[in-house]
Amino acid sequence: MTSDLPLLGNPRSDRVRSVRALGRRAVRERQGRFVVEGPHGVRELLRYAAGSARDLYVTAEAGELHTEIVAAAVVAGVRTWACTVEVLAAMADTPHPQGVLAVAEPVDVPLQAALAGVVVAGYVVVLATVRDPGNAGTVIRGADAFGAAAVLVSDASVDVYNPKVVRSTAGSLFHLPVVVGLPVADLLEGCRAAGLRLLAADGGGPALLPEVDLSVPHAWVMGNEARGLDEEVLRACDDVVAVPIPGRAESLNLAMAATVCLHASAAAVSGG
Amino acid sequence: MTSDLPLLGNPRSDRVRSVRALGRRAVRERQGRFVVEGPHGVRELLRYAAGSARDLYVTAEAGELHTEIVAAAVVAGVRTWACTVEVLAAMADTPHPQGVLAVAEPVDVPLQAALAGVVVAGYVVVLATVRDPGNAGTVIRGADAFGAAAVLVSDASVDVYNPKVVRSTAGSLFHLPVVVGLPVADLLEGCRAAGLRLLAADGGGPALLPEVDLSVPHAWVMGNEARGLDEEVLRACDDVVAVPIPGRAESLNLAMAATVCLHASAAAVSGG
Numbered sequence: 001m002t003s004d005l006p007l008l009g010n011p012r013s014d015r016v017r018s019v020r021a022l023g024r025r026a027v028r029e030r031q032g033r034f035v036v037e038g039p040h041g042v043r044e045l046l047r048y049a050a051g052s053a054r055d056l057y058v059t060a061e062a063g064e065l066h067t068e069i070v071a072a073a074v075v076a077g078v079r080t081w082a083c084t085v086e087v088l089a090a091m092a093d094t095p096h097p098q099g100v101l102a103v104a105e106p107v108d109v110p111l112q113a114a115l116a117g118v119v120v121a122g123y124v125v126v127l128a129t130v131r132d133p134g135n136a137g138t139v140i141r142g143a144d145a146f147g148a149a150a151v152l153v154s155d156a157s158v159d160v161y162n163p164k165v166v167r168s169t170a171g172s173l174f175h176l177p178v179v180v181g182l183p184v185a186d187l188l189e190g191c192r193a194a195g196l197r198l199l200a201a202d203g204g205g206p207a208l209l210p211e212v213d214l215s216v217p218h219a220w221v222m223g224n225e226a227r228g229l230d231e232e233v234l235r236a237c238d239d240v241v242a243v244p245i246p247g248r249a250e251s252l253n254l255a256m257a258a259t260v261c262l263h264a265s266a267a268a269v270s271g272g
Numbered sequence: 273m274t275s276d277l278p279l280l281g282n283p284r285s286d287r288v289r290s291v292r293a294l295g296r297r298a299v300r301e302r303q304g305r306f307v308v309e310g311p312h313g314v315r316e317l318l319r320y321a322a323g324s325a326r327d328l329y330v331t332a333e334a335g336e337l338h339t340e341i342v343a344a345a346v347v348a349g350v351r352t353w354a355c356t357v358e359v360l361a362a363m364a365d366t367p368h369p370q371g372v373l374a375v376a377e378p379v380d381v382p383l384q385a386a387l388a389g390v391v392v393a394g395y396v397v398v399l400a401t402v403r404d405p406g407n408a409g410t411v412i413r414g415a416d417a418f419g420a421a422a423v424l425v426s427d428a429s430v431d432v433y434n435p436k437v438v439r440s441t442a443g444s445l446f447h448l449p450v451v452v453g454l455p456v457a458d459l460l461e462g463c464r465a466a467g468l469r470l471l472a473a474d475g476g477g478p479a480l481l482p483e484v485d486l487s488v489p490h491a492w493v494m495g496n497e498a499r500g501l502d503e504e505v506l507r508a509c510d511d512v513v514a515v516p517i518p519g520r521a522e523s524l525n526l527a528m529a530a531t532v533c534l535h536a537s538a539a540a541v542s543g544g
Contacts, residue, residue, distance in 0.1 A: 040522075048520075142528055145521035175520040210539070246538055248320075248447040249417035250312075252531075256414055259524075259531045266518055267482070 005082040008057070011090035019057075019091040019103060025159050032105055034161035037097040039066050044171030045102055050076035055103040057083045057091060062099025069100060078102075093163035106161065107174060111187065114150035114177040115194040118217055122149045123265045124191065128184045128233055129224040130157045130254065137168020138255040139222060139262075144172035146266035151176065152191075152219075154184040188236050191219040198237040200229050201261050203251045205240030209261065212241050214268030220261050225254045277354040280329070283362035291329070291363040291375060297431050304377055306433035309369040311338050316443030317374055322348035327375040329355045329363060334371025341372060350374075365435035378433065379446060383459065386422035386449040387466040390489055394421045395537045396463065400456045400505055401496040402429045402526065409440020410527040411494060411534075416444035418538035423448065424463075424491075426456040460508050463491040470509040472501050473533050475523045477512030481533065484513050486540030492533050497526045 008015065021027045022035045033054065036045050039062065045053055046069065056073040060082060063070050073080045083091075091101055118124055125143045130136045136158045143151045153160050160166070160180055166173060179187070191198060197218040221237055223229030234240055243252060243260045252260070280287065293299045294307045305326065308317050311334065317325055318341065328345040332354060335342050345352045355363075363373055390396055397415045402408045408430045415423045425432055432438070432452055438445055451459070463470060469490040493509055495501030506512055515524060515532045524532070 138525065138528065141521055141525070144519045145517045145524055145528075147518040170521065170523075170525075172519075172521050243535070244538075245417045246419040246542060247416045247444075249413055249442065249444050251442075252417055253410065253413070253442070255527065256410065256417075256531045259528045260535050263515070263532050263535070266516075270518060 005080055008081050008083045008087045011086045016087055016090050019101070022103065023093050023163055025162065028159070028161050033103050034106065034166065035091070035093070035163055036102045036104055036166055037092050037094055037100070037163060038167065039069060039098055039100045041166060041171050042100045042102045043069055043072070044174045045104055046072040046076060046078070048174040049104070049107045050078070052104045052107050053078045053102055054105060056080040057088060057101045059083055059085050059088055059099035066100060094167070107178065108160070108180045109177045111152065111179050111182060111190045114152065114179045115190055118149035118194065118196065121217060122147070122269055123214070123218045123220065124148055124150045124152060124196065125258070125262065126184070126187050126191065126219050126221045127151065127153045127157045128221055128229055129154065130222060132225050133158050133162050133164035134168050135225055135254045136160065137165040139258045140169045140178065141172040142255070142259050142262050144175045146262040147269060148176060148262060148265070150179065152179040152187045154187055155181050156184065184233060185236070188221070188233070197239070200234050200237040200240045201257055202229055202234065202240050203242050203257070204228070205242040207239045207241045209241055209243050209264055212239060214265045218265070220258070220265065222254060222258055277352055280353050280355045280359045283358045288359055288362050291373070294375065295365050295435055297434065300431070300433050305375050306378065306438065307363070307365070307435055308374045308376055308438055309364050309366055309372070309435060310439065311341060311370055311372045313438060313443050314372050314374045315341055315344070316446045317376055318344040318348060318350070320446040321376070321379045322350070324376045324379050325350045325374055326377060328352040329360060329373045331355055331357050331360055331371035338372060366439070379450065380432070380452045381449045383424065383451050383454060383462045386424065386451045387462055390421035390466065390468065393489060394419070394541055395486070395490045395492060396420055396422045396424060396468065397530070397534065398456070398459050398463065398491050398493045399423065399425045399429045400493055400501055401426065402494060404497050405430050405434050405436035406440050407497055407526045408432065409437040411530045412441045412450065413444040414527070414531050414534045416447045418534040419541060420448060420534060420537070422451065424451040424459045426459055427453050428456065456505060460493070460505070469511070472506050472509040472512045473529055474500055474506065474512050475514050475529070476500070477514040479511045479513045481513055481515050481536055484511060486537045490537070492530070492537070494526060494530055
C-alpha cells in the first residue's frame with residue numbers, strides 16, 4: 001500500500017530534522033505544527049480532526065498493518081510519505097513510534113466555542129497549573145472518557161502539543177474541544193459568564209465530593225501536582241472539594257483525584 | 273542536628289556504591305535491602321515500619337529541615353549518617369532526592385497474614401501482571417487511600433522495591449500489608465479460600481461497575497497495561513467488570529481504572 005508513495009530514506013534530511021524539531025515548544029509555536037506518534041493517536045486525528053492533519057509518515061510494515069490509516073489520509077488529502085524505520089525513529093520523540101507519525105496544525109478552539117455546549121448540562125475541566133505532561137494528558141483522556149464538554153488549559157500549564165501530552169491523551173486530544181493560551185483568570189471568568197459552578201479540586205477543601213451537587217453545569221478546576229491551586233484561584237471558586245480518603249495515604253496524586261471527580265460528574269450527569 | 277553524626281564525603285566509597293547498586297533488582301534480592309528516597313517516604317517508613325529501617329542518610333541542610341526524621345531514626349535505633357549533597361546524589365535513583373534517603377529491609381508479609389483482615393468486610397487488590405513502576409506505585413497508593421486491606425503483587429509484576437515504585441507509592445508501601453513473590457494463581461486461590469469474591473477489572477468485561485455488589489468481601493484483580501488480564505485469570509474470576517465510559521475514549525489507563533474501582537469499593541464498604 002505504501003509502494004507508490006514518495007520514499008524518505010535519509011534520517012539526516014532537512015525534512016526529518018524539521019519534524020524532529022517540533023519536539024521543542026518554541027519551534028511548534030513558530031511553525032504552527034505538532035507531532036502525533038503511533039497508530040492509535042494518528043487514527044483518532046484522521047477520524048476527528050482530519051482537517052488539521054498535514055503530513056503522514058509511515059514505514060512499509062506499518063502501512064501494511066494499518067491500511068485504514070493510509071486510506072483515511074488519502075481520503076482527507078493528507079500528504080503521505082513512506083519512510084524507512086530509521087527515518088521514523090529520527091523524527092519521533094519515543095524510541096518506538098510503531099511506524100506511524102503525523103504532523104498536524106493545532107486543534108484548539110476559542111473559549112466561547114468550547115463553552116457553548118455546556119450551558120444547559122454537563123461540565124468542563126480547567127487545568128490551572130498542571131505542569132507534568134503525563135498528568136495533563138491523563139486528565140484530558142479522563143475528561144473525554146467521562147463525557148466532559150471541554151478542557152480549558154491555562155497558559156501556565158504544560159503545552160498540550162508537547163509529544164508526551166499528546167501521547168498520554170491516547171487520541172482524546174481530538175475527541176473534545178480543548179482551549180489553550182489564556183490566563184486562568186480569563187478561563188474562570190468565561191466559565192462563570194457561562195453560568196457554570198466553579199469547583200476547585202483540592203485535598204484540603206472543606207466540601208466533600210459526595211456532598212457536592214454535580215447535576216448543575218460545573219467546571220472542575222485542577223491545580224499543580226506539587227503546590228495545588230493558588231489562593232486566588234481557590235477564592236474565585238464556589239466550592240473547594242476534597243475526595244474523601246478513608247485510608248492512611250496523605251493525598252491522591254492529581255490524575256487520581258481528577259479521575260474520581262470526573263467519574264462522579266459523569267455519574268451525576270447521566271443520572272447514575 | 274547532624275553535626276555529631278559520622279560524615280560521608282566520598283561519592284566513590286564502597287558504602288555509596290553499595291547503596292547505589294540497590295537500584296538493581298538482583299542486588300536488592302541478594303542483599304535483602306531496598307532504598308527509600310525523599311523525606312515523605314522516609315518519614316512514613318520510620319512511622320509505620322521502623323523495624324525494617326537499617327540506615328538513614330541525610331545532608332546537613334535536610335537534617336535541619338526535617339529534625340523529626342533524624343529524631344525518629346535515633347529513637348528507632350536506625351544508624352544515621354550525615355552526607356554531602358554529592359554523596360546523596362550518588363546513592364539515589366532520582367537527580368533530586370531532597371537530601372534524605374534510607375536503606376530498609378523488605379516490608380512484605382505472608383499471604384495468610386495479609387488476608388486475615390478482610391474476611392468479614394473490605395477488599396484487597398491483586399496486581400496480576402502490572403509492569404510499569406509508576407502504575408504499580410499509583411495503584412498501591414490508591415489502595416491505601418481507599419482503605420484496601422492489602423495489596424497482593426504477583427511474581428510476574430514489577431518489583432515493588434524498585435525505586436520508581438517506592439517513590440510512586442508516596443509512603444503507602446508502609447501503610448498496608450503488601451504480599452510479593454507468589455504466582456497469580458496462588459494469590460487468587462488464597463483470596464478464594466478466604467471467601468473473597470474475585471472481580472477482574474477489564475474494559476471489555478460484561479459487568480458494569482455500578483451494578484456490582486461491592487459490599488461483600490472482594491478482591492480487585494488488575495492486569496497488564498497493554499495486554500490486560502490473561503484468559504485463565506479472567507476465567508478464574510467471578511465477574512469481569514468494566515468502568516462505563518460515556519465519552520469517545522476507547523479505554524481508561526490502568527491507574528485510572530483502578531482508581532475508579534477502588535473508590536467505588538471504599539464508598540460501598542463505608543456504606544456511602
